[in-house]
Amino acid sequence: MPLPQTEMPGRLQAHFADRGIRMTEQRRAILRVMETATKHLDAAQLLRKAQKLDASVDRSTVYRTLRLLKRQGLIDELDLMHIHGEGHYYERKLNRDHIHMACLRCGKIMEFVSDIFEKLKGQVEKDCRFRIVVSRLEIGGYCAACRGAK
Numbered sequence: 001m002p003l004p005q006t007e008m009p010g011r012l013q014a015h016f017a018d019r020g021i022r023m024t025e026q027r028r029a030i031l032r033v034m035e036t037a038t039k040h041l042d043a044a045q046l047l048r049k050a051q052k053l054d055a056s057v058d059r060s061t062v063y064r065t066l067r068l069l070k071r072q073g074l075i076d077e078l079d080l081m082h083i084h085g086e087g088h089y090y091e092r093k094l095n096r097d098h099i100h101m102a103c104l105r106c107g108k109i110m111e112f113v114s115d116i117f118e119k120l121k122g123q124v125e126k127d128c129r130f131r132i133v134v135s136r137l138e139i140g141g142y143c144a145a146c147r148g149a150k
């Protein structure tokens with residue numbers, strides 16, 4: 001499933017440059033994979049793809065870079081209802097949050113952008129006097145194809 005919004009290649013790399021974060025060839029390979037990902041990747045998938053760009057990337061570099069990206073608020077970490085086990089998935093942070101729907105039967109992940117979710121966040125901020133930095137909505141259920149097959 002393609003992500004609802006794409007972004008300019010190089011944006012994560014540009015962020016690193018703006019914030020004075022050291023760029024290495026390994027980091028560049030990992031960022032490039034994140035920037036061009038068309039689906040949610042877990043750390044193992046990220047490692048495999050990054051190694052195709054730079055064979056010297058290893059597991060610990062991937063985890064360190066993911067921690068750094070999370071600290072910088074550049075990526076989101078998802079568990080996608082744990083339909084594929086305990087893995088965590090990463091995606092670059094986009095301008096608007098999207099809702100993730102996970103099919104508990106076929107494992108398909110769907111994304112949905114809704115103004116109502118934006119309104120809900122606005123209401124939480126106003127009514128609870130709470131400044132939202134990160135928000136996530138993950139829903140588990142059955143997709144149309146799986147509902148039909150039941």
Ligand SMILES: [Zn+2]
Nearest residue numbers: 103106143146
């Ligand atoms: Zn399904």
Ligand SMILES: [Zn+2]
Nearest residue numbers: 091098100111
């Ligand atoms: Zn997503």
